[in-house]
Amino acid sequence: MSLKKELDELLQSEVISEETAARIRRYYKENPGTANRRLIVIFGILGALLSSMGVILIMAYNWVDLTIRTKTMIAFLPLLIAHLAGLYTLWRRRGDSEWQEGSGVGIFMSMGACLLLISQIYxxxxxxxxxxxxxxxLIFPVAYILNSSVTSLLYIAGITWYAGYISYFATAEASPYLYGLLLLLILPYYGYLIRSRNNDFTTILHHWVVPLSITIILGGFTQDQGMWMYIAYFSLFALFFITGQSSVFQNCTKLQNGYQMIGQTGSAILLITLSFKWYWKNLPEKIQATDHVFQAPEFWIAAVLTIAASILLMVLGRKHKAILNEPFAYVYLLFLLCFFTGLYSMYAFILVNLIILLVGVWTIRKGNKNADFAELNFGLLIFTVLIFSRFFDSNISFLLRGLTFIAVGGGFFFANYRMYRKKLEYEK
Amino acid sequence: MKNRTILFLLFVLMVGVQWFVPTRMINQKHSIAVEGRQYKFQMSPLDVEDPFRGKYLQLRFTVDHYKADSNYTWKSGDVVYVLLKKNAQDFVRVSGLTSSLPNGDDDFVKATVRHAFGKDSLQVYIDYPFDRYYINDNIPDTLEQVLLGNLKDSSTINYALVRIKSGEAVLEEVYIDSVSISEWYDRIKK
Structure with missing residues (x-):
């Protein structure tokens, strides 16, 4: 139904006054469809991406009949066009996000095409x-100068690809330390986005892409003493989770808060993975076999991340007491306890199982209390995965397994139904 | 207004750098291609089925390893300066490896160590900085068959013509059965 029709109807049934209707009409006249505008921006970005990719493909054809000089000149042509578009944006279209994003993406892609073609020609x-x-x-200043948040996203994806490749796939031993510096280059812009455009879709994407990129690359620092990296990852996820509770993300929905989601899910997956015996079986031997613990970069990465998470927890915990009620803000500390127990006995895996149980119950309770379906089911999911994982390393009869499956299914239904009833009563 | 001027200046500066870097890359390669000395690196017969990885031909050379003395331990990824000599057939052979920059007059090329084997007689494998020849995307099937047949045949002479200046190298052309790839193109076209 159109706005005009709807307003007429509301007027007729005396829901709103004539004055309110007039004000609503004026508002929409002054702010013509934000949804349409967003579409234009998206089409601008897509257009720039697709056409630049087309250019790369055409040029990758490697025309044999052209001389090296001609090919080189062609390599610079898209870059020239993109630069002109950028110049026009600065001159006439500052503040138009479709122009800023479009020309930013154009420069990003044509720069890549130029370098790629030169590498082929020579x-x-x-x-x-x-x-x-x-x-x-070469490309990171584009995000700042043209205020193009999509270029910033592409840059983060690019450095993740680069650091991931050299640390996971390259044959020569290489550590992704440079990644830290590359990420630092774009963080001030991310800060600017949070301060000025926190509700924009691209800023929200940053909340996902930045922690995801760090999560991917952290493993690349692993050399010989991988066991420390589990502590490092636990502390990193705690750091994300606690960051997600800060006032910056107060207005974000759960799905928009990438830090909280990645922190929570990452911790849960790690806990379940380490609830099996394999990690704990060889841990004491591994630690004894390695000397020079203090020279291992993995140890220091784990230490720095743990200290950082603890400081953030203390600082934010003072301001927002609610954090202290979140199990995922502490899990890394509990894991430290397990790890040091694990140095003496492999039965530390029982402790991990206890932590999962505790976290699961705590999350279910919190979900129930806050009438939050997502949280309730997340807690139930942790619980369920724990039960199913234990099936793998024990010889329980099929009958008992079957009964447990039914019980868990029933539990899911019952818990959700109870909450639904509770919500209904509350709404009445 | 002041803000806008600064942005404009920054943009111009950025554009300058974005043009300067690729241009410099080209110039470096160009000066090697013009002033560098020519060397022929003989290629080893192919044992892989598909040498055309996407758009390039993966090059393997007969002189990709050298028995080094055991005084120096080579690690994978190390920079190595490969000293070059020419044999009677005018092809390159390796006469030594050093980890420090050789005298400017010597014939050498800067490369990386792929891996090293053995203790007493250390066998060092070398990755040269010219292991790819970018080729037409829609290379005709007939040409591909001809090239492949020759590359697999150990009796044909295949080599890469490389220009080297002060240790830096540029791949000039690849010769299959002593005929350059671009000439093969022309022959197939006719």
Whole structure:
């Protein structure tokens, strides 16, 4: 139904006064469809992305008949066009997000195309990742100068790809320490986005992409003493989770709060993974076999992340008491306890199982109290996965397994139904 | 207004850098291609089925390893300066490896260590900085068959013509059965 029709109807049934109707009409006249505008921005970005990719593909054709000089000149052509678009944006279209994002993405893609083509024309050795560092370093100012948040997202994806490639796939030993510096280059812009456009879709995407990128790359620092990295990951997820509770994300919905979601899910997955015996079986031997613990970078990464999470927990815990009621803000400390027990006895895995039980029950209770379906079911899910995982390392009869499955299914239904009834009563 | 001027200046500066870096890359390669000395690196017969990875031909050379003395331990990924000599057939052979920059007059190329084996007689495998030849995306099937047949045949002579200046290298052309790939193109077209 159109706005005009709806207003007429509301007027007729005397829900709103004539004055209110007039004010509503004026508002929509002054602010023509934000949804339409967003579509234009999205089409602008998509257009720039697709056409630049088309150019790359056409050029990757490697025209044999062209001379090297001609090919080189063609390599610079898209970059020239994108730069002109950027100049026009600064000159005439500042503040128009479709122009800012479109020209930003255009420069990003055409810069990559230019480097890629030069590497083909002159037969550069090695994989494309060797060029991606140059590409990213050349491109990061675009986000700042043109205020293009999509370019910033592409940059973060690019440095993640680069650091992931050199740390996980390259044959020569390489650590992704440079990644830290590359990420630092874009963080001030991310800060600016949070301060000025916190509700924008691209800012919300940043809340997901930044923690996801760090999660992917952290494992790349692993060398010989991988066991410390579990502590590092637990503390990292706690750091994300606690960050997600800060006032910056107060107005975000759960789905918009990437820090909280990644922190929560990451911790839960790690807990379940470590509830099996395999990790704890060899831990004491591994620790004894490794000397020079204090020289291992993994140890220091774990230490720094744990201290950072603890400081943040203390600082934010003073301001927002609600954090102290969140199990996922503490899990890393409980895991530390398990880890040090694990140095002496492999039965530490029982402790991990107890933690999962505790976290599961706590989450279910909190969900029930706050009438939050998502939280309730997340707690139930943790519980269920714990039960199913224990099936793998024990010889329980099929009958008992079957009965447990039925009981768990019933539990899910019962808990949700009870909450539904509770909500209904409350609404009445 | 002041803000806008600063943004404009920053933008111009950025554009300058974004043009300067690729141009410099080209110039470096160009000066090697013009002034560098020519070397022929003989290619080893192929044992893989598909040498055309996407759009490039993966090059393997007969001189990709050298028995180094055991005084120096080579690690995978190390920079290595490969000293070059020419044999009677004018092809390159390796005469030594060093970890420090050789004298400017020597013939050498900067490369990386792929891996090293053995203790007493250390066998060092070398990755040269010219292991890819980018080729037409829609390479005709007939040409691909001809190239593949020759690359697999150990009796044909295949080599890469490389220009080297002060240790830096540029791949100039690849010769299959002593005929350059671009000439193969022309022959197939006719």
């Amino acid at each position: 037969h550069f050795p090695g994989p494309a990742s060797s060029l991606s560092l140059t590409w990213m370093l």
